[in-house]
Amino acid sequence: MMNYIIGVDAGGTKTEAIAYSLEDQELGIGLSGYGNLYMNYDKATEHIIQAIEQCRINACGQGAEECLGIYLGIAGIEVQDYAAKIDALLTNQYHCRVCGLHDSVLAHAAILGGEDGIVTLSGTGSVAFGLYKGKHATTGGWGHVLGDEGSGYHIALQAFKRMTLEEDLGLQRSRLSQTLFKNLHLDKVNDLKGFVHSADKGKIAAYAAMVAELAEASDEVSMEILKQAGKDLALMTQRLYPKLGIHEPVPVGVSGSILEQIHIVRHEFKHCLEREVGLTDLIINQVSVTKGACYLHKKETRCE
Amino acid sequence: MMNYIIGVDAGGTKTEAIAYSLEDQELGIGLSGYGNLYMNYDKATEHIIQAIEQCRINACGQGAEECLGIYLGIAGIEVQDYAAKIDALLTNQYHCRVCGLHDSVLAHAAILGGEDGIVTLSGTGSVAFGLYKGKHATTGGWGHVLGDEGSGYHIALQAFKRMTLEEDLGLQRSRLSQTLFKNLHLDKVNDLKGFVHSADKGKIAAYAAMVAELAEASDEVSMEILKQAGKDLALMTQRLYPKLGIHEPVPVGVSGSILEQIHIVRHEFKHCLEREVGLTDLIINQVSVTKGACYLHKKETRCE
Known part of the structure; x- marks a missing residue:
């Protein structure tokens, strides 16, 4: 039985979901429109689900069976109670571990392989996120x-x-x-x-x-x-x-x-x-931000 | 027969139209919603016409008869071909002299009584407009x-x-x-x-x-x-x-x-x-910006 996880990068122009085997192999990809929750919460969550669905179908075609976790980096998730809403929405739909994070957190995991340090992002917007000895903090991203x-x-x-x-x-x-x-x-x-x-x-x-x-x-x-x-x-x-x-x-x-x-x-x-x-x-390290899911999943299972 | 003119101050929150006798006496007022053309051209022009209509009715009640000119200070008129559109729209409707100006120009006339000098506006937005020896120029207002x-x-x-x-x-x-x-x-x-x-x-x-x-x-x-x-x-x-x-x-x-x-x-x-x-x-000089219409009308008729 081939278990897998999904990483989702939901940004201001597009949403990308990639399924990975537990050995970090790409099993399938899903793409859709913007996933920034600022822009329009309903549309953005629709795009996020579309990307996940497409990615699941493609991953199943590669022999993937059970999804153990979905790790999402979502622009705008820090606003209002969006984090809780996204969590409820996706847990209800997929019955697996759902981890909705700020987009910079997933990017940080992807680029630094889950290790301590700082990642500074500048695309349409900009933000810096750092992790150091168990503490984390953000600057910018306003x-x-x-x-x-x-x-x-x-x-x-x-x-x-x-x-x-x-x-x-x-x-x-x-x-x-x-x-x-x-x-x-x-x-x-x-x-x-x-x-x-x-x-x-x-x-x-x-x-x-x-x-x-x-x-x-x-x-x-x-x-x-x-x-x-x-x-x-x-x-x-x-x-x-x-x-x-x-x-x-x-x-x-x-x-x-x-x-x-x-x-x-x-x-x-x-x-x-x-x-x-x-x-x-x-x-x-121009790796897909979705790759952060692999490191975050490993960290979590290591702790268990 | 009592001739009159109308001054219109069309801004970001409200539009004010006031009718003045040729002796600068207020004859009637009309008020409506925002007249800033940026915000929504159709809505803004609707508000401008509403204010003019109401002001005309009130002025007629005071014995006003023929409208000789409408002088408008309109936020956002400098964009695209709005000036020509407003001019055509109102000339067609009122068959009198129509003079659509940037809001700072009408405010300048009102505050400096049509004389040379500079007027700096700061409300929701900001802009400076100056008139000196036949030349005029604007800074700010972006x-x-x-x-x-x-x-x-x-x-x-x-x-x-x-x-x-x-x-x-x-x-x-x-x-x-x-x-x-x-x-x-x-x-x-x-x-x-x-x-x-x-x-x-x-x-x-x-x-x-x-x-x-x-x-x-x-x-x-x-x-x-x-x-x-x-x-x-x-x-x-x-x-x-x-x-x-x-x-x-x-x-x-x-x-x-x-x-x-x-x-x-x-x-x-x-x-x-x-x-x-x-x-x-x-x-x-906290005079109504619409008062600028009186000075602009006098300048124009003096030239004729």
């Missing part, structure tokens, strides 16, 4: 209205704000502004207001890639924005050290498109942490 | 996503961000945070995310009044936030001087609840402008 400094959304917004600053100061349009105007198909800066108020968070965050492209082509305004994002993410990370009582170098891992793919952001991030907290080891 | 520094929304957000900072730094809750937690009926900082993502702009901006109350009671964190708002509004205003080629002291007027009612913000604003641009005269 969402795009309250913060999410260093995130894709924040980077894109800095670029858009630069366009308004040039207008207020009566400056010539910078290379960055020119590129954004062209790409947004806008003539006037005023039309930018219409865009930012109608576009969703993910659509705005996508413009971070354009800032990265220009920075690669040595555009100074873009480089400055990305360096600041790296600094912001380092500061968020650094704040975990006193919160967790860390006084020695610990592994720091990164996750999400901004820290994984934008060299300038990661370089500045690493540089600040080397200087401020004596970072020695930055881990870039 | 909306709550791109900026609106020094506005009620921005002040409230700084207070909320303070709550997240205290959490990230593991600090004790400040007096400001404690008051906000109590008033928002929240226990955890995480629940703040749910609030800011579900509340509308106006509901968030309303918390600026609480920051002002605490500052009055000498709370330092609140005072700092308000001083920064005053500085931000002064910087926005100051940027109009080079844009308009102003090299002498000009009258500066203020409008909106934040600059009219919060002493600390206005004091810091005034202080910065005295130092930076030699401000001599700050005008606080």
